[in-house]
Amino acid sequence: MQLLSEILLCPVGALVLVLLIPARAVQAIRWVCALSALMAGVLSVQLWRTYDAAAGGFQFVEIIPWVEEVGISYHLAVDGFSTILVMLTSIVFFTGVLTMWDLEIRVKEFFAFMLLLVTGVYGVFLSQDLFFFFLFYEVAVVPMYPLILIWGSGNREYAAMKLVLFLLAGSALLFPALLAIYHASGLGTFNMILLAQKAFDPDFQIFVYPFVFLGFGVLAGLFPFHGWSPTGHVAAPSAVSMLHAGVLMKLGAYGILAVGIRLLPVGAVYWAPTFATLAAIGVVYGAFVAIRQTDFKFVIGFSSVSHMGIVVLGLNLAVLGKAGQDALNGAVFQMFAHGIMTALFFSTVGFIYDRAHSKTIADFGGLGSQMPRAVSVFIVAGLCGAGVPGLASFWAELLVFLAALKTYPALGVVIIVGLVLTAIYVIRVFSQAFFGPVNDKWDDLRGLDLKGWQILPRAILVAVLVYFGFFPSALLDVIDGTTSTVLTSFR
């Protein structure tokens, strides 16, 4: 078996094992998940190290015909983008399992659904067959419903249903669009690499592209279809929010890139100004709304809308040519950086919530002196969100901003306003919750700060943010080659 199948097998194998282990053997279930996540992580790092960035293109190809009559095959391959997104998934998966280590309600079912979700995510990033791509996409989305419903908090029923309905409404747009691409190609194959080489009729591309873009865009939290995202984040349990904001939303952006931009370049160029505007509105709007939130998780939820707006904006600027290379590099880098950053956010907020049972920002006052470790971790994530140099997001956002200024100066200015707003809401949270007057109510929390192994998942995430903040080229080198290949259609 080859590397990519092995990565995919980690969650699948763990899922089978978890289903076989009796529900009361909670510890065994946790260990199976943690080990499978660790193994997936090791394999992903191996993938990242062995992927030949200089050569670029698709590597580690595996093809097994599946339904030959209609051209469906089990076809895995990675390019530079999916390589780093697979690594992102593994990091969030592993830290997510660790974050949920203390879960005690229906543990077996929780991890089973979580493994199913992760399987779907890996599947999307690895598949180069349009059918399997879509199949894994659906596999990734659906477990969110039980995960939020059963283990969530607050308005979870509403949030869970809203999320799934939004996302599957997005799939409803994708369904006819993907099939239309298949039939219009006349190739009789779902092989995305072959489909990408086919020059589709421009009118067809212009017609189908919005379906693909909006269908995936819903999952990427695209304004004005983002409504599901903040409510979903807020209601979900920590690890689910981590996976959801950290990885799942990236599937949407990746879908736009892998299906929309790769297969329908003419359509992408035609629609780019419109969709870039939507994305820019999302950046500013998300940040604005985040300022007014009183709930920790809502702040992060809307910040995700804002930050994912930067990704989608980058994707649209990429096809417009003037600073395509920077825009696409930045967008993909931002997917990674934002994934790690929100995972850190939710992992920490979840931790504080589990101890304090409150998510109201103003309620905390000066938590900084009561839970210094948890607060420090949160601050790292917050600084990353604000784009402070030395952390991974800085490079990503910088690249997209530069591209925006070069392509549409007016848009660039708007985005910089968004950045300022981000700084405002981040600092507001810091001052109201962490460095305000100490609230005696929380003195009990002093002994409950992060300790021992609880530090591990957060430390991993912080380390990743810092490492790639100082060594962005470790990622950019992998991305850059693929960016050039993708952008050849636009020169």
Place this chain on the structure above:
Amino acid sequence: MSDIALFLPETVCLLGALVLFCAQVFGARYGVVWGLALLSGVAAVVASVWTWPLAGEPFFPGVYRVDFFSQFVKAIIAGGFLFVAAISGRPQTVRSDAWAEMPMFLLLATTGMMMLTSAMELVTLYISMELAAYPIYIAVALHRSRSIGGESSTKYMLQGMVASAITLYGLSFLFGLSGSTYLGTISSQLGTLATQPLFWLVVLLVLAGFLFKLAAFPFHFWAPDTYQTAPHEVVTFVATASKVAAIAVLCRVVALVAPAGVDAAMASRVLMWMSVAAMTLGNLAALRQGDLKRLLGYSAVAHAGYVLIGIQTMTGAGLTAALFYALGYAAMSALCFLVVVEIGRDEDLVSIESLAGLHQRAPLLAATLLIGLFGLIGLPPTVGFIGKWFLFSAAIEQGQFVFVLVAAINSAVALYYYLLVIRQAYFAEGTSDEPIHTGVVTLAVAGGTTGFVIAMGVVPGWFWARSVEAVAALMG
């Protein structure tokens, strides 16, 4: 001898029904009857599969056609009967003095459905259709509550008879137009017939009876009522085997009247609108249901709409997709009804609320229901996903982008009510913690069918190849 071999599945079913009749006349215990029913089911499946390689026209030429299509479908129908027999170990919603009769009637209906898939002559077709229908009308009436059974059966029968009268009316026109009752002869005159609008109107009239069985708009009104009130085991049969037979015969008729090169746009257009109406109406009505079986009834209407997507394309790919989906759909809804049968032992009506706490009371049943509903929603890794993929693909191939978009949005709407059921089974706290005891046979059947639904979704290759082969035999 060879004629007998070609007619083997039907013969087995008839003999089985006869044996069941005798057993009941001689007052055999239900355990014995149940065993015999299971045996007949197994024999019917084996006989159908054994006849897969055979082809021919037994008894009278041109009346009855045995080909891979018919035998493949017969195996599915027999499988449907076997499934129902297997979960009928204790059919408590059936009147206790009629327990022994229920399998017999269902087996007779099975015979009728099998004949329906092979019938190539109008009178044979009509008689088969009635043979498939009447035993079910009676079986529905066997409900332990006479008033419920009576109402349910009357509604079903009256509407069924109206639909079959429309079919008969259509058949008489068909005979008048072509001068023959042989479908083969009629199809050879297509060159002159297909140019007349009247012919296509007649074809639609003929289809009425089958659309009724499929619960497609505008012949769907019986479905929610009958589903809700008929004995659980009987509904299971109606929702599985009966649907497959209806889809099969629709495929048969469409393949005959609209082979490649014939312009069937008008009939195709009508079927498309029926499909849109069925799925929209079924899904919207299902949103507000509180009764699980009634909800599944409306969901059946919606699924009739999905199947029509494949049939209205009138192409090989579309019919193949319809057949493939029929097989998958039968298995998916069988799973849901298995759970209905198990939790509804003591209830005439099964409300969605009564599912509360199911994941604690019966984790395996909850999982069965989950997979069944995932299938109906159309989620991977079940067959529901790839089945819809094939159906939609066939329509997109004909350039029906907007139609498929409507269908896909419909699936998203449907998600809501299916999720409410899942929510109830997995999330709501039940009033009692008392475990539900499920028989070994039922559990084995649940496991097997769940495996089947997932296998068809994960490795569809074999099933798809068989469907292609079957439709090739049909069109050939």
